[in-house]
Amino acid sequence: MEFDLSDQPEIVQEIASYALQLWELAQSWLLSPEAWSQFGLLLVAWFAARFANKRLQPILSRFLNPSAEAGYTAKARLFLHQFLPLLLPLLAWVFTGVGESVVRSIFGSGAVIAFGKRVFLFIAVRLLVREIIQDPFFKLLGRYVMLPIAAVYTLGLLEIATSKLDEAVVPLGNLSFSLLDLIRFIVLGGVIFWLGRWSNDQSVSLIQKQKAMRPATRQLAVKAAEIAIFGVAFLIFLNIMGIPLTSLAVLTGAVGVGLGFGLQKIASNFISGVILLLEGQATVGDYVELDGGEAGTIIKMTARAAILETFDGRWIVVPNEDFITTRVVNYSDQGSANRYEAEFSVSYDTDINAIPEIIETAVAKLPFVLTDPEKPDCELRGFGESGVDFCLEFWVNGIDDGRNKYTSQVLFAIWNALKDNGIEIPYPHRVVEFKNGLPT
Structure with a gap:
């Protein structure tokens, strides 16, 4: 079966070439006794996996599902319990791998059973993305990155796809990078900064439990931990991507110029927030009245502003600079009379x-x-x-x-x-005087 595609675009010719190769491969599999024996081994591996899964599932479920235990061991067991749906495809993948080694030792090749092995792995990845992963970021990453990669790997086209992506170069001024580097950049950056966000949440929870620390000190520790964690995450990201720190000199200079002109208010409010946290003149829980008449309880202090909640339920966002440059009356000072x-x-x-x-x-x-x-x-x-x-x-x-x-x-x-006590509370009295006597 031949078609004349010489007048078609190059990409159409390549797709047609791959389709023709797949058709010839499918024909060779359908007409080969060796291929049919490998199909039989795949079925054996699948039913063996189902039998083993039926026996192992209840045992593992009882072991990994603690009833009344608490602590890190129980949390680890519950974490592993959610991966039990992967047991069936992973057992099939393991049994297929054993069958593949046998087939290759007998026939010298095992393309069919290797393809089935990759199919079982794809089923496991699909279950992982659709039923197990709950975090929105990792679910998005799995849906648009892990599943496509697993599908391409299952078809045996992963090396071809990576080489094509590596050859597709995207120019950006004096810089140029391939589409493969761009995908790595997005995936690695997302994972690293997700880990940074998770680490920051854990550190915030740990710091907030330290009741012996003053509220202002806790807020300062939270901000310092946040800056340190995301700063380290940024440096790790640059190191993994192979970007030298010297290349950030131009960016640093641009940021410095921006701070000198357009961002000076933001910088001023940030520095004022650090001063407030260090000195403790006003902190979360204090009832304050500013020079402009705004009054309320401080419910949150951010790097840029403090949020006051008034008694009528309104929120007022007050820049940190106002606490430093204007007169502030603090009525509470953490519950004083x-x-x-x-x-x-x-x-x-x-x-x-x-x-x-x-x-x-x-x-x-x-x-x-x-x-x-x-x-x-x-x-x-x-x-x-x-x-x-x-x-x-x-x-x-x-x-x-x-x-x-x-x-x-x-x-x-x-x-x-x-x-x-019979004491009268007075009210105003008025005396009306008529100069010419009462009217008739």
């Missing part, structure tokens, strides 16, 4: 000398009011238009929720105490 005031007035007919004792006694009974550093103090503030003005100063261990938490309960206590 704060003083608040509650103002009220009484009638001029009241014996004002008894007011302080009445109010101080009533407010001191509230469970959240502190006696240290100072007990409740009722002070006379002035003589108003409608009544005598007082102010109660009290200390609490926490932040008043927008004047709607502690102060509200204190005002309720003041109201009840005044009512219980």
Whole structure:
């Protein structure tokens, strides 16, 4: 069966050549007793693998599935347990390998059984990608890299495909690289930086468990570990790819110019964040009020900014530089006491000398009011238009929720105490005078 493809593109001629070779190979396999014997050995290996898998699966499942154990040994056994679906194709691959050695020793060749062996390996890779791998990155890598490579290897075209990819050169300015190098670059870079991300997550979890460290110190340690891990990952990546560090001189210079012009704010905020973590003037959990009026609890500090959560649920992103260059009021300092005031007035007919004792006694009974550093103090503030003005100063261990938490309960206590003692809370009075007498 011949076709005249001389006027077709070169790639079409190559594909036709490979297809013709595959057709001739298939014909030789179908008409060869040696090939049929190898097909028979493949079936024997498959059924032997099924029999061994049926016996081994329950034993391995009981051993690798601890019921109530804990610790690293149990975690390792559970990790291995998820690979049990690979047992059947891997057993078939092993038994086929034994059959291949026998066939080659008898006939001197074993192309058919070698192809079947590669098919079993492809089935194992497919199960690994589709059913076992759960991480999104590795699942993507398996779907678009591992499976195609396994398929090409199964067809026996891996060497041809790699040579073609190596010959396809991509020019990039003064640099040039092959498509094979590009694929290696993407795969190795992804794996290395995934490992860096995993290592960073583990280090963050370990550092956050160190409760003896100050929160600011923990944050600083987290940032330092993150920079160190990804810096080492970047250097390892360059070393594996064979890129000399001297080639980064131009990039470093460009980054320096960018920091001097467009990135100066980012650099300033990063340095300010490091200073905040070192000095501990403001850290996660503190209630702060900035010079611009923004106030809230710091719930997160990043390399560029701090995130404040207000009492109405809003998040405010404040650049770290604002904490250094402007005035910042820190109300909490990790749960220290704060003083608040509650103002009220009484009638001029009241014996004002008894007011302080009445109010101080009533407010001191509230469970959240502190006696240290100072007990409740009722002070006379002035003589108003409608009544005598007082102010109660009290200390609490926490932040008043927008004047709607502690102060509200204190005002309720003041109201009840005044009512219980028959003291009137004044309200404005106005006198209307008619110069010409009352109207008729």
